[in-house]
Amino acid sequence: MERFIQFNDETVNSAFWMELSDLAAAVANDTNMKVEFGPLAYLQYEPAILYVSHFWQHRSKQEEIDGMKSDVYLRALGTKSFTNAEDIQCFIEKKQSFFARQLLALAEDVRIEPLCVQTRPGTKRAFETRKSVMRRYHEGQMTVNIAKGFYADAVYNALYLLWQADSPFEWPQISPIMDDAIPFIDRTARSLFDVQSTADVIRHVTNISDVINDLDVRDMVNEYSHLPECQQEESAAAVDPGRRRDPLANDDEQEEKENEQFDELFSTWHRESEETRGTFMQFELEQGTKTPMMGNTAREGDEGDAALASVQGQSKRASREQYNRLLVERRAAAEQSDDNRYGKENKGAKALFESPRTPSYEEREQYRLLKEETASVVRKLKRMIEKSIEKKKTSPRTNLLTGRLGRHLIRFYTDDNPRLFYKKQEPSREIDAAFFLLIDSSASMYDKMNEVKKSTVLFHETLKALRVPHEITGFWEDTATLSAAVKPNHFLTAVSFERSYQSESGPQICQLRPEEDNRDGFALRIAIEKMERRSEQRKFLIVFSDGEPSAADYDKNGVLDTHEAVLHARKKGMTVFNIFIGNEALDEARQQTMKTIYGNGSIIAPDVSELPAVLTPILKKLLFESI
Numbered sequence: 001m002e003r004f005i006q007f008n009d010e011t012v013n014s015a016f017w018m019e020l021s022d023l024a025a026a027v028a029n030d031t032n033m034k035v036e037f038g039p040l041a042y043l044q045y046e047p048a049i050l051y052v053s054h055f056w057q058h059r060s061k062q063e064e065i066d067g068m069k070s071d072v073y074l075r076a077l078g079t080k081s082f083t084n085a086e087d088i089q090c091f092i093e094k095k096q097s098f099f100a101r102q103l104l105a106l107a108e109d110v111r112i113e114p115l116c117v118q119t120r121p122g123t124k125r126a127f128e129t130r131k132s133v134m135r136r137y138h139e140g141q142m143t144v145n146i147a148k149g150f151y152a153d154a155v156y157n158a159l160y161l162l163w164q165a166d167s168p169f170e171w172p173q174i175s176p177i178m179d180d181a182i183p184f185i186d187r188t189a190r191s192l193f194d195v196q197s198t199a200d201v202i203r204h205v206t207n208i209s210d211v212i213n214d215l216d217v218r219d220m221v222n223e224y225s226h227l228p229e230c231q232q233e234e235s236a237a238a239v240d241p242g243r244r245r246d247p248l249a250n251d252d253e254q255e256e257k258e259n260e261q262f263d264e265l266f267s268t269w270h271r272e273s274e275e276t277r278g279t280f281m282q283f284e285l286e287q288g289t290k291t292p293m294m295g296n297t298a299r300e301g302d303e304g305d306a307a308l309a310s311v312q313g314q315s316k317r318a319s320r321e322q323y324n325r326l327l328v329e330r331r332a333a334a335e336q337s338d339d340n341r342y343g344k345e346n347k348g349a350k351a352l353f354e355s356p357r358t359p360s361y362e363e364r365e366q367y368r369l370l371k372e373e374t375a376s377v378v379r380k381l382k383r384m385i386e387k388s389i390e391k392k393k394t395s396p397r398t399n400l401l402t403g404r405l406g407r408h409l410i411r412f413y414t415d416d417n418p419r420l421f422y423k424k425q426e427p428s429r430e431i432d433a434a435f436f437l438l439i440d441s442s443a444s445m446y447d448k449m450n451e452v453k454k455s456t457v458l459f460h461e462t463l464k465a466l467r468v469p470h471e472i473t474g475f476w477e478d479t480a481t482l483s484a485a486v487k488p489n490h491f492l493t494a495v496s497f498e499r500s501y502q503s504e505s506g507p508q509i510c511q512l513r514p515e516e517d518n519r520d521g522f523a524l525r526i527a528i529e530k531m532e533r534r535s536e537q538r539k540f541l542i543v544f545s546d547g548e549p550s551a552a553d554y555d556k557n558g559v560l561d562t563h564e565a566v567l568h569a570r571k572k573g574m575t576v577f578n579i580f581i582g583n584e585a586l587d588e589a590r591q592q593t594m595k596t597i598y599g600n601g602s603i604i605a606p607d608v609s610e611l612p613a614v615l616t617p618i619l620k621k622l623l624f625e626s627i
Contacts, residue, residue: 100209521561
């Protein structure tokens, strides 16, 4: 659908973003490392996320590419390999000033940058571009900060220019307050070139920041670099689940004598428990006996455990053996696994499968007209495939090393390894393939759905005539009932595998209509699960869509998630195609996004009316491959 007005329509180069993700994982030697965009570049240790700065956007293409790659090199290689995280954490815990923290981040980058180039010489060009852009930027910022009276910011800018200068650096006139301190700052800053460790950098930065603090100037206002805390979170096993984790707003303490104490004994007896058997429901609130029920090991329950076990069980009839801790833990683990099996970007996505209703008279009539329009193409395709199958049955295979001896024996004398034998072609089986057609039923398909239905009818009638199993499903996400915990995704199966051969199947295709959002990665994973249960040798997934994925919390991450789903299908031996339906306002960026997701499996139909002409050769090729 063409957007009428675009406000801040910032598009992400998904191909380059995935390239940065692969680069970070390779350089850091950590397959779990993810790349995100943020205001400033830094490395988060737990979970492993590398943030690339927005600073490099809206520049020349080469500067943008080299700048973002330099962020990756500096964090995935430099910070991860050469920075001492414990020293950084100790520095942060001393509650240093904003200026000191930013200056440490800058100085540490200056120290590790040559180490990155030395370790990987191929990074040199990216760092040269980085220096050139950053020098221009800090020169301009220094002039602005001096004029505004942000003297600490101006010193920061000047120190960057000093450390990254290619020629002798002369300090500008920042402020009369700074005149006496500049020689000491300059001398201390120049000694940074001789440091060998993070601890040495911290010592020099502390000396400079102490001087700035003594001058009683305003702390830094702008944020040019970020120094994250390197301390990793405690594991769940090491933390007492009953302890409060977030700090209190105050530090008040109450004396013991102020606490109210009650020495009265509260009994749990009542008339319903007057007649007891064993120890059922007999507890004293002030004392108890240790039991392994809540331990790390499981044991079979007995009659006395019924009261505790009922808390852990489910509200349904079950045997006593079900009430044990091991079963509860396994059930919880299974639920957590189910929640994440479709990828973290689809957490909370719920598949709702719908069956088509009985077709109305209007739908049957619409289907009949579409069937008549595509009948000639269907007959042509059917004849071509049937002839190919017949030819394969009768054509012998020649030039073999074993089999029946042929009549042409002269090669026995002329060839070193003669192939003199032939075999009669074995009877060809039917087409051993299964097709799954996913149709984007999002709102943007409102002006294309009629032509999509026509192509779908061509697809269905051809495969039905050749008795090839197939399924046709429309998918969309319901935004009306959407919540943070549950994201309902509907799947309307117009033609199922079980009914794809039946003569009355087909009119249900006319029930497909534009709905709301589309979560393509999730839909592909659902289709992959269905195709995995098929026994056919060749499996094909075809997606009809008119744009990139668009759903709740699924903007740029949806592109990567869908790309990962495509790779997942191909690793399982399935062939995935996307038929991208364009229009007159189709831009190059959207075309590139679809090629990024599907690679060579992305086929673009510039106009919706060309869909049948685009689908026919694809279907022909895939069917020939399956004979």
